[in-house]
Amino acid sequence: MTETTPQTYQVLARKYRPATFADLVGQEAMVRTLKNAFAADRIAHAFMMTGIRGTGKTTTARIIAKGLNCVGPDGKGGPTTEPCGVCEPCIAIAEGRHVDVMEMDAASRTGVNDMREVIDSVHYRAASARYKIYIIDEVHMLSNAAFNALLKTLEEPPAHVKFIFATTEIRKVPVTVLSRCQRFDLKRIEPEVQMALMRKIANAEGAQITDGALALIARAAEGSARDATSLLDQAISNGAGETTADLVRAMLGLADRGRVLDLFDLIMKGDASGALAELSSQYADGADPMAVLRDLAEITHWVSVIKITPEAADDPTTPQDERERGLAMAGVLPMRVLTRMWQMLLKALEEVALAPNAMMAAEMAVIRLTHVADLPDPETLVKKLMSQSAPARPTGGAPAQGGGGMVHGALRMAPSAPMRGPTMQGGQAGQALAVAESQLVVYASFAQVVELIREKRDMQLLVEVEEGVKLAKYSPGRIEFEPAPGAKSDLAARLSQRLQGWTGARWGVSVVNTGGAPTLAEERNADADAARAEAMENPLVQAVMLAFPGAIISEIRTAEAMAASAAIEALPEVEDEFDPFEDD
Numbered sequence: 089m090t091e092t093t094p095q096t097y098q099v100l101a102r103k104y105r106p107a108t109f110a111d112l113v114g115q116e117a118m119v120r121t122l123k124n125a126f127a128a129d130r131i132a133h134a135f136m137m138t139g140i141r142g143t144g145k146t147t148t149a150r151i152i153a154k155g156l157n158c159v160g161p162d163g164k165g166g167p168t169t170e171p172c173g174v175c176e177p178c179i180a181i182a183e184g185r186h187v188d189v190m191e192m193d194a195a196s197r198t199g200v201n202d203m204r205e206v207i208d209s210v211h212y213r214a215a216s217a218r219y220k221i222y223i224i225d226e227v228h229m230l231s232n233a234a235f236n237a238l239l240k241t242l243e244e245p246p247a248h249v250k251f252i253f254a255t256t257e258i259r260k261v262p263v264t265v266l267s268r269c270q271r272f273d274l275k276r277i278e279p280e281v282q283m284a285l286m287r288k289i290a291n292a293e294g295a296q297i298t299d300g301a302l303a304l305i306a307r308a309a310e311g312s313a314r315d316a317t318s319l320l321d322q323a324i325s326n327g328a329g330e331t332t333a334d335l336v337r338a339m340l341g342l343a344d345r346g347r348v349l350d351l352f353d354l355i356m357k358g359d360a361s362g363a364l365a366e367l368s369s370q371y372a373d374g375a376d377p378m379a380v381l382r383d384l385a386e387i388t389h390w391v392s393v394i395k396i397t398p399e400a401a402d403d404p405t406t407p408q409d410e411r412e413r414g415l416a417m418a419g420v421l422p423m424r425v426l427t428r429m430w431q432m433l434l435k436a437l438e439e440v441a442l443a444p445n446a447m448m449a450a451e452m453a454v455i456r457l458t459h460v461a462d463l464p465d466p467e468t469l470v471k472k473l474m475s476q477s478a479p480a481r482p483t484g485g486a487p488a489q490g491g492g493g494m495v496h497g498a499l500r501m502a503p504s505a506p507m508r509g510p511t512m513q514g515g516q517a518g519q520a521l522a523v524a525e526s527q528l529v530v531y532a533s534f535a536q537v538v539e540l541i542r543e544k545r546d547m548q549l550l551v552e553v554e555e556g557v558k559l560a561k562y563s564p565g566r567i568e569f570e571p572a573p574g575a576k577s578d579l580a581a582r583l584s585q586r587l588q589g590w591t592g593a594r595w596g597v598s599v600v601n602t603g604g605a606p607t608l609a610e611e612r613n614a615d616a617d618a619a620r621a622e623a624m625e626n627p628l629v630q631a632v633m634l635a636f637p638g639a640i641i642s643e644i645r646t647a648e649a650m651a652a653s654a655a656i657e658a659l660p661e662v663e664d665e666f667d668p669f670e671d672d
Contacts, residue, residue, distance in 0.1 A: 100321040101314050104289050106147050107154075107182065109169050113285055113313065114277040115144060121272070123169045126155065131167065132270040134242055134251040136227075138258040139274030142314030145254035146191075148274070149223045152252060153189045154181045157217040167218070177217055188217035195226045200233040207241050210249045219250050227253040228260035235262050242268045276311025279303075280404045285313065286320050295324040300333030303405040308340055341376055348383040349413055351454075355384075355429075356421060360458040367454055377450035378440050385433040387414075392426045394418045425461070432457055528564035528593050537567070537587070538608065544590060552579055558604025567597045570604025619644045 106112045109119045125131055135152065137145040154171035161172050171178050180186035192202075206222060214220040224230075230238075242251060242265065253269065255261060277285070283302045290297050301323060309316035319340075323331050326339050337344060347370055354363040370380055394401045395418035401411045436453035443449035531537055541550045556575030561568040571579065584597040606614070620641055623629050633639055 099318070100289055100293070101317040104292075104317060106144065106151065107173055108171060109151060109155075112144055112148065112151070114281050115148070115274055118148070118272045118274065119169075122152070126167055126169045129167075131156070131250075133245050133249070134269040135253065136258075136261070136266060136269035136271040137252070137254045137274060138271065139256070140276060140310075140312060141256060142309075142312030142316075143274040143277065144313065145256075145274055146223070146225055148272075149225075149252040149254055150181060153186075153219075153221045153223065153250075154178045156219045156221065156250060157181065157186075157188070159218075186217065188214040188219070189221045189223065191223045191225065193226060194224050194229040198229050198231050198234060200231065200237050203230070203234040203237045207237065210241055210246055213248050218248075220248055221250045221252065223252045223254070225254045226256070227265075228255045228257040232262070235265055239264055239268070277309075277313050277316070278311075279306045282306040282309060282311070282313065282316050283404065286316055289317060289320060290324070293324065295331065297323065297331040298333055300407065301331050301336040303407070304333055304336045304340065307405050338374065341374070341379060344370070344375075345383065345410060348380065348387060349410065351380070352384055352387050353417070355454065355457045356417075356425070356461050358458050358461040360455055363454050363458050364451060367450060371447055377446040378437070381433060381437055381440060381450055381453065385430065385437065388426055388429045388433060390414060391417050391421065392423065392430070395421070395423060395426070428460065429457065432460070528591065531564050531591075534559055534562045534567070537562075540590060541586070544586075546586065549582065549586060552576065553583065554608040556607065558607055560600050560603045560605070565593060565595055567595065568600050569597075570600050570602060572604075572607050616644070 109123065112119060135149070137148055139145055151171070154173075154177070155169050156167050157177040158168055158171040159165050159175050159177060160168075161174055163175065165172070165175075173179070173182070177186060181189050184191065192206075210220070210222075212220075245251065251269075253261075253265075258266075258271075258273075283299070283306050286297075286302050286305060290302075297320075302320075305316055305319045305323060308319060319336075323336050323339060326335055334344075347366065351363060351366045351370070354366055367377075367380065371377060390400075391414055394414055398415065398418070401415055403411075406414075432453070436450070436456075439453065440446050440449040531540070538550070538553060541553060552575065556572045556579055558570040558572050559567070560570055567583070569580075580597040580599050584595045587595040587597075623641060623644055624633075629641075
């Protein structure tokens with residue numbers, strides 16, 4: 089009685105693995121180049137296949153190996169891009185048992201000794217095939233020494249040797265290796281191509297699956313054909329009868345996209361209670377809080393993109409009702425709100441990943457998002473403040489340019505401005521402020537402002553103003569300056585606050601990028617340098633410097649300054665002072 093070998097199930101990713109270039113989907117540019125190279129007998133000695141997982145790198149390497157060694161059904165064929173699949177070399181290569189086609193995993197054979205085996209074996213001709221082919225997968229895992237050992241052989245291999253490399257991390261491959269290979273970048277599989285491929289496989293398997301389920305699988309695969317077929321295999325096993333989008337969504341642990349759009353809409357409306365109830369409902373139905381926030385971020389990005397380019401909504405993986413809702417949201421929501429939502433969701437995803445309870449962190453994130461949804465943006469807030477402060481300005485003239493700096497100074501000043509006496513209402517406060525501003529004429533020049541700071545003995549502010557303010561424009565109540573290198577970023581706000589506290593009037597202090605004059609400290613230093621240079625031209629000073637090497641001029645005094653100092657220090661002469669010993 090003979091024992092029969094049980095027939096094992098072969099997963100769809102292996103069962104429907106492309107056997108020819110005609111079966112390879114989504115890589116038309118590479119297929120066209122290889123077909124032309126085979127037709128013109130311009131086949132390179134080394135190929136580098138790069139791309140994300142599951143796009144056909146190793147599959148392409150095997151197809152090339154079969155095409156190079158195929159002999160046809162009659163045993164007389166030559167290299168071709170359409171291997172027959174029935175000759176002995178094609179069958180042996182497809183089954184991975186051909187002695188002249190060696191597949192290596194660089195992740196497990198990374199050292200120079202492994203490459204030495206390859207280098208030593210390339211000198212021997214192929215045992216039965218036309219070419220000896222080395223397929224090295226994940227080649228970026230090789231060590232630097234292994235790469236260096238391979239360089240000479242890779243540059244000038246024997247005529248009967250071909251190298252085919254595959255990698256997902258092309259940046260880790262040395263440029264010296266890349267320059268010796270013909271490189272092909274395998275693209276992500278487009279969603280519509282992915283869905284057509286899965287529909288073809290499902291029909292071949294006799295499985296019933298809806299287009300919505302295929303769209304979810306294509307989106308989850310992220311352009312990988314192997315991921316898509318593996319998920320399709322799981323979905324067919326998961327569904328009894330027809331596989332629907334709900335079954336696939338539950339299998340992938342995804343939230344219902346329509347419900348995520350509902351949650352997004354509630355957040356944008358500022359409905360915290362409704363948003364929390366919807367999040368709790370999705371969590372009760374099995375949705376992962378991290379996945380919900382990730383879907384919210386994806387929707388935010390999607391709405392932002394279709395707001396700029398509405399054609400992006402024509403995605404085959406997006407149902408018609410979702411497309412219509414997305415276009416409606418893009419037409420209503422400002423870009424500033426969407427970008428703020430995006431930044432806050434990125435922060436929320438980090439918090440949920442680190443939080444001990446993901447649901448609590450997600451709820452707190454939703455509460456924050458709903459509360460900032462209806463907040464005005466900075467531009468709207470500034471315009472509102474300027475419109476509210478307009479009655480407080482004196483009549484008879486337009487506001488000076490650069491009013492933003494005045495509002496900026498007022499905003500930074502307001503919390504710390506002292507309030508004396510009873511609070512004044514609307515018009516009274518405006519009249520008082522207008523009266524105070526009319527008194528600023530006493531500060532006709534910036535020098536008088538500096539003197540005011542000196543009188544108030546605010547030495548820190550005085551030093552910062554003298555060394556950090558390059559005055560561009562001045563008028564009473566209005567200062568524009570270019571900050572000197574090293575000036576603090578809040579100097580304008582603090583100067584505005586101090587001046588308003590001392591004078592009782594609003595001071596607009598703003599920053600400009602160019603056009604500033606030298607600082608007061610630079611002017612003083614320039615005068616001192618000029619005086620020092622003039623002193624060095626004096627022959628007597630030069631003689632002193634020669635007599636005392638290393639001497640420096642520490643201070644220069646003019647004759648007028650010395651006279652004034654002497655007058656101050658001298659004791660005044662007292663006339664008719666009584667002398668008891670003086671004779672009458």
